[in-house]
Amino acid sequence: xxxxxxxxxxxxxxxxxxxxxxxxxxxxxxxxxxxxxxxxxxxxxxxxxxxxxxxxxxxxxxxxxxxxxxxxxxxxxxxxxxxxxxxxxxxxxxxxxxxxxxxxxxxxxxxxxxxxxxxxxxxxxxxxxxxxxxxxxxxxxxxxxxxxxxxxxxxxxxxxxxxxxxxxxxxxxxxxxxxxxxxxxxxxxxxxxxxxxxxxxxxxxxxxxxxxxxxxxxxxxxxxxxxxxxxxxxxxxxxxxxxxxxxxxxxxxxxxxxxxxx
Numbered sequence: 001x002x003x004x005x006x007x008x009x010x011x012x013x014x015x016x017x018x019x020x021x022x023x024x025x026x027x028x029x030x031x032x033x034x035x036x037x038x039x040x041x042x043x044x045x046x047x048x049x050x051x052x053x054x055x056x057x058x059x060x061x062x063x064x065x066x067x068x069x070x071x072x073x074x075x076x077x078x079x080x081x082x083x084x085x086x087x088x089x090x091x092x093x094x095x096x097x098x099x100x101x102x103x104x105x106x107x108x109x110x111x112x113x114x115x116x117x118x119x120x121x122x123x124x125x126x127x128x129x130x131x132x133x134x135x136x137x138x139x140x141x142x143x144x145x146x147x148x149x150x151x152x153x154x155x156x157x158x159x160x161x162x163x164x165x166x167x168x169x170x171x172x173x174x175x176x177x178x179x180x181x182x183x184x185x186x187x188x189x190x191x192x193x194x195x196x197x198x199x200x201x202x203x204x205x206x207x208x209x210x211x212x213x214x215x216x217x218x219x220x221x222x223x224x225x226x227x228x229x230x231x232x233x234x235x236x237x238x239x240x241x242x243x244x245x246x247x248x249x250x251x252x253x254x255x256x257x258x259x260x261x262x
Contacts, residue, residue, distance in 0.1 A: 141174070
C-alpha cells in the first residue's frame, strides 16, 4: 500500500549500503597495507570488488528514488545542491593543504635539500610537454561538459550525448597521459620533499579525475536512458560542478608545481 506524506522531504528507507561501503573501505585500506608491506594484493582487490558492488547498488537505489519514485522534490534537490557545494568546499581545503606544504618547502628550502628548489638531483618535468597537453585536455573537457549542460537545458538529446561522450573520452585520455608521465618520471615519492609534494598533489588530483570521469560515465548512461529532463537533472549538474572543480585545481597545479616550481 502506497503511503501519502504531507511534507516535501524524503525520508530514506533502511539501506545496507552504508554498512557494506564501510566494510569495503576497511578491506581496501587493509589490503593496501598488506600490498605495500608483503606484496600480497588479494585483500586489496576484494576491497575494490566490495566497493564497486556497493556503489552500483547504492546508485541504483538513488536513481530509482529520484527518477521513478519522484522523491527528489524541489526542497530535496535544494538540500542536495547545498550538500554538493559544501562537499566541493571541503575538497578545496583538502588541496590547499598540499599547496601549503609545497610553498612552505619551496619558498624556504632547507640545507637537507641543498638550499635550492627543485632539490639537488631532481630532474623535473618539462612543463611545455605532457603537462601542457593535459592542461589543454582538461580545458577542452570543461568546454564540452558545459556544452552538454546547455544541450540538456535546451532539450537537445543528441548534442548532449555527443558532448558528454567527448568529456568522458578526454577524462580517460588525461588519466592515460598522467600514468605515462609517472612511468617516465626520473624520481619517485620518496625522493625528498619534492617527490612527496609532487606525487601527493598530482596523484590525488588524478584520483579525482578518475572519480569525476566515473561520475560523468554514470550521467552518460542515465542520459541515454532519458533519466534527465530540462528541469530535473541535478545528478548531471553535480557531476559538472565537480568536473569544473577538478579543472580549476589542475590549473593551480600546473602553474605552481609544473611551471613555477620547475
